Amino acid sequence: MKTERWSVDKDVDKSKSYPQIEEAAALLLKNEVVAFPTETVYGLGANAKSDEAVAKIFAAKGRPADNPLIVHISSTSQLQNMVASIPEKAKKLMDHFWPGPLTIIFQKKQGAVSELVTAGLDTVAVRMPDHPVALALIEESNLPIAAPSANRSGKPSPTAAEHVANDLLGKVAGILDGGSTGVGVESTVIDCTGTTPIILRPGGVSKEEIESIINQVDADSSLKNQKLKPKSPGMKYKHYAPAAPLFLAEGEPKWLQTLINEKRNQGLKVGVMASSETASYYDADMILDSGSKNNLSEIAHSLYHALRAFDEAELDIIFSETFPETGVGAAIMNRLDKASGHNWIRQTASP
Structure with a gap:
């Protein structure tokens, strides 16, 4: 298959037309798959309505x-066409964080999207990306776009074309x-279908x-339970992994x-x-050097780039320090835990 490649300035002007975006949208309308940038990582997009x-x-x-996909939208009218209802807490989150790196799970409207998108579940995961190119592509195609990260399954997510x-x-x-993405790790996923929302x-x-x-x-206690059918992307299978075995080393530098x-x-x-x-x-x-522990956003931004750089170096084994799990640190450690296949080494005594 020939892969078309287009470059477009991140700061697209809504008042102007862009042949690159028009061509990409035309492919989506033909039920083809197109990779595009978001503020988190690059997504691999397709018409969410089409099997x-x-x-x-x-x-x-x-x-x-059995790994569901996130549907990307550019307007609340697209959301209303897909979901059975919008809970009040979900609306508050939408008002505050959309567009942005937050995916919300709703009860789906039957027949609104392909069953392949939801892996047969009665819920659908939706977000509105905070990236001018992504929004322009969705608007140009006038489609809800199903899009996981644009990488081979299990490999580090892409933060550059x-x-x-x-x-x-x-x-x-x-x-x-x-261009390069901003946040560097994928969106937070929160289930708003119950009384208490669950991350x-x-x-x-x-x-x-x-x-x-x-x-x-609440934070879902089953995040590491490999036996459950996943309700969200990232809840099952080894993800984000470099080619060499990765171990999370929790301890002092001298010990490591x-x-x-x-x-x-x-x-x-x-x-x-x-x-x-x-x-x-x-x-x-x-x-x-992945960045300062006092600036976890810097570490998040560089995470997948670092994992891919290790691949290019053809290493035999990789050790990673662990990072504080406050703020975006929870996402960093979630990704590293999955990248390692839950392989931790902990210091038991001072060296």
């Missing part, structure tokens, strides 16, 4: 069919290049920010360096993901 189109997303990604091309060139109809996936909007708008919310030394003495090529506060301490084959 044929949505099936192409799963085929391109190699994604399990080149990441998409590395994974999916020849597998999708088009890639709309709007199913931490992301670009923190639990603390949500609670400032609607008071108490002993682990590094042990693996290098075995002839292995070792990578380390560290904070700015400790990166200079380590001696390894590749050390990536």
